Amino acid sequence: MRSLITSLARGVRSLASRKIYIFMMMIVPMGCAWFMLDLMNEGLPLPVPTAVVDMDRSAMSRSVTRSLRANQFVEITDEAMSYNDALEQVRRGKIFGFFYIPYRFQQKAMSGGEPTLSFYSNMSLFVPGTMSFKGFKTTAVTTKGAMVVTTMSSVGVDSQEASAMLQPVVIDSHPLGNPWLNYSIYLCNSFVPGVLALMVLLMTVFSICDEMKRGTSPQWISDAGGSMLVALTGKLLPQTVIFSIVGVAMQSMFYGYYHFPLNNHLGHMIAAMLLLVLACQAFAVIVCEILPNLRIALSVCSLIGILSFSITGFSFPVEQMYGWLGIFSYIVPLRYYFLIYIDQALNGIPLFYSRFYYIALLLFPLAALPGLRRLRKRCLNPVYVP
Amino acid sequence: MKSLTMSVARWFTGLFEVWRREFRLVFTDAGVLLFFFALPTLYPVVYTLIYNPEVVKKMDVVVVDHSATARSREFVRMAGQTEAINIIGHAADMQEARRAMASHDCFAVLEIPQDFAKKLGNGEQAVVPFYCDMSLLLRFRQFTVALTDIQLATGAKIAQQKLDDAGLVAQAIEPMASPIDTEAVFLGDPTQGFASFIMPGILVLILQQSLILGITMIAGGHAERRRRNRGYDPLWVDAPASAVVLGKTLCYLILYAPMLIYTLHIVPWMFDLPHYGDIWEAMLLMLPMLIAVSMFGQVLSGFVTERETSLLVIVFTSVVFLFLSGLTWPRYAMNPLWTLIGDAVPATWGLEGFVRINSDNASLSGQARPLHMLWVLSAVYFAGAVAVQWWRGRCNRVCQPVE
Helix, strand or coil, X not given: CHHHHHHHHHHHHHHHHCHHHHHHHHHHHHHHHHXXXXXXXXXXXXXXXXXXXXXXXXXXXXXXHHHHHCCXXXXXXXXXXCHXXXXXXXXXXXXXXXXXXXXXXXXXXXXXXXXXXXXXXXXXXXXXXXXXXXXXXXHHHHHHHHHHHHHHHHXXXXXXXXXXXXXXXXXXXXXXXXXXXXXHHHHXXXXXXXXXXXXXXXXXXHHHHHHHHHCCHHHHHHHCCCCHHHHHHHHHHHHHHHHHHHHHHHHHHHHHHCCCCCCCCHHHHHHHHHHHHHHHHHHHHHHHHHCCCHHHHHHHHHHHXXXXXXXXXXXXXXXXXXXXXXXXXXXXXXXXXXXXXXXXXXCCCCHHHHHHHHHHHHHHHHHHCCCHHHHHHHHHCCCCCC | CHHHHHHHHHHHHHHHHHHHHHHHHHHCCHHHHHHHHHHHHXXXXXXXXXXXXXXXXXXXXXXXXXCCXXXXXXXXXXXXXXXXXXXXXXXXXXXXXXXXXXXCCCCEEEEECCCHHHHHHHCCCEEEEEEEECCCHHHHHHHHHHHHHHHHHHHHHHHHHHHHXXXXXXXXXXXXXXXXXXXXEEECCCCCCHHHHHHHHHHHHHHHHHHHHHHHHXXXXXXXXXXXXXXXXCCCCCCCHHHHHHHHHHHHHHHHHHHHHHHHHHHHHHHCCCCCCCHHHHHHHHHHHHHHHHHHHHHHHHHCCCCCHHHHHHHCHHHHHHXXXXXXXXXXXCCHHHHXXXXXXXXXXXXXXXXXXXXXXXXXXXXXXXXXXXXXXXXXXXXXXXXXXXXXXXXXXXXXXXX
């Protein structure tokens, strides 16, 4: 007990001794959280700058342009003179798509010539590309629909019947949990805890291996009465507390201040956050046990920390990745936090269905135990390899 | 006159000395080698492999068919035939479907209402609810595309049937049933694949981050040597600060020339990513980017006091720079503060220009703004880097042991 208190005191002292700890543990995660939440505060990057190429200049084409201007997804910032002109604007990044009304559009439409309305979306930037596509598609379909209804009424079909004939089945999508398709909810809930997890990995490795680099690790072990577990607890517990407070503060920004969906008890998410911090610390300890060298261990943790933004399937689903690559997502703690967030905060399903994710997070600290002997041996004979 | 020639000659000798020493520092340091060569070699491959399946396909869906008619079964079959949807089974009611979703067996539920067939028969509009998990927007997007297709296909099919049934009316309506056609064209990333969209941008970011990591680690080594030698770095070359900055930059440019070809030309070619524009035009854009990044790294290295802290303070910026670059959240929608900060990052402009040249087949002449901004950043960071090096040189001279 006495040695634990000495270790804890040593851990707190070392945290207070260098500015980098405060910077990396509090300022960076909170700063990143504020940055991302503020950046995507609008939810959707609308309206998308686009152009219309009106080659027809008829009453009908002008009415199409008008309904484009009324569309919430796109903003007509430019009236290009030709297809090439519009394409050049896309290539210069001025617009992200354009709507093309062909020459003699009205004439052909009236005489049954079936003219084609084309719309071009630049998918090299996914989000504006998709949004402009959506806006264009709605306008194109409604223009077409309105024309059909008009022509049908002219032959005596009433307009309700005409619209049923035009679109007999309507699929009504219910996007569960995020009906606004809000990008901030989608990205912040995964990327901000990801930054925190990265910081936990790096700081844990840094604080352990720095002892070896400076050659103070034998003293560190002897202060803990020779026990690696006590030494680690003394060093890491103060960090656990700080990181957990930062993590919960992030969650309070999400669910309190920004009103992100939280469809189950807040306690489930807080528990997940505490377990995430603990699991990441354990993961970093495992890395130190295998590679007890400051630079190499830090490099490995940076690599995993950064790759985990992709491999945990924040944007591209894990089950669609190559199988041999997808399984790696299950060795990073962040994956389980992400799955818990989907279940508990977004979908609000009973805790029962997420039980394995919580258990998985609990397994990380246990997995760190067998390697402690090896780490202790290295700590007693520290070798610094630059 | 003579003294001027002398000082010019000294400046160039200093530049050459710095350049030579920098090469030695890089090639004798395993950590820096890892950042300069291993990272830009392996990272693009790993990243592309993660995203290489490109398009999300065959996502599991459960059907609740309250109608249980030939029409509804046909509708479900049509849904199952789309690229996005994989019908894994039927649930008796919504309760059961919800359980399947909670147990992570499916990502969406298609509920066909009881009056589905009746409404279609009566010529009324039938509404089919579709409940979709929103954890990943990519899934929802793919589902939406498929659903629109089904909607249009069923519409066409039923309209055709009606026209066949109604003989006389059909003749009157047929030519007017679709007075105009619509056509969607996707530029840049015509397959709408995820790797094809994100990788060209990520490649530029990887170049920037690996270079900065290496430069700051070299600076950390310098700071440690000074600490060991009472403030004096024995490997320091006493040259004018501008010669030090340019000598270092020259070294990095030479080292990164092959990496540039590899990351921006060979990687897209290997994985069949969009790679339309002229590669040499892209390289001409990348030259000022590498210069700006080298200078930027040298400014940042003023804050690094230890080899390993470079990792701590640089790694997380990758995420910040990714968002600032506008790849995920477009720059036109950012507020002035973040736009301004994004403007100061070389990769923002490098990425913007490269993506347009590489994916949109733009020419360099159309990329005046990124090109100008990169040169402006180079100049600004050059001034900053000179200040940092001047200060370091001064500290070093003060601490130089007397022979």
